[in-house]
Amino acid sequence: MIRMALISFVFFILGGMAALILISVLVSFDDENNYEFPLNSVAFLNTDACPNSNPNDLVGKWEGKKELGNGRHQIWSVDRASDGTFIIHAQFVDSTGEYRVRESGLWSYSHCLYSTIINNIDGEPALYQEVYRVKKVTLDEMSYTNFRTGRSFNLERSSN
Known part of the structure; x- marks a missing residue:
């Protein structure tokens, strides 16, 4: 019994170390490719009461x-269905076109x-997850x- 507990503890410690090594490898990779974001974004720092919405x-x-500066902007529409699915149509415009x-x-x-899970982009399978502070x-x-x-989005209900 003690032997099993000791073996479990060792695997737990080694599993935790493996996770830390994996995280440090991912963080290094992210630093190289500018994918890492600080955990002090506006969403994390917001302590306002949550909207009480259905x-x-x-x-x-x-x-x-959204105006992005230098003549660039983004326009999008989101159609959310009551079954938990959504479709986004986005247009990005800059000096080179759209x-x-x-x-x-x-x-x-x-x-x-x-929260959103994007599983299709332009008809191709994808898998991205995003979480937002409302x-x-x-x-x-x-x-x-x-x-x-840390990017913020403001939307208005469409009359279409």
């Missing part, structure tokens, strides 16, 4: 626009957390901040 308040078509993308997947909302939800407006990147 997930059904997010269902429907929403639109947003780029359009269509993403689809699953969404959920609970308290301050709005700042505001009304019948006509929604705003949230990405925990990973």
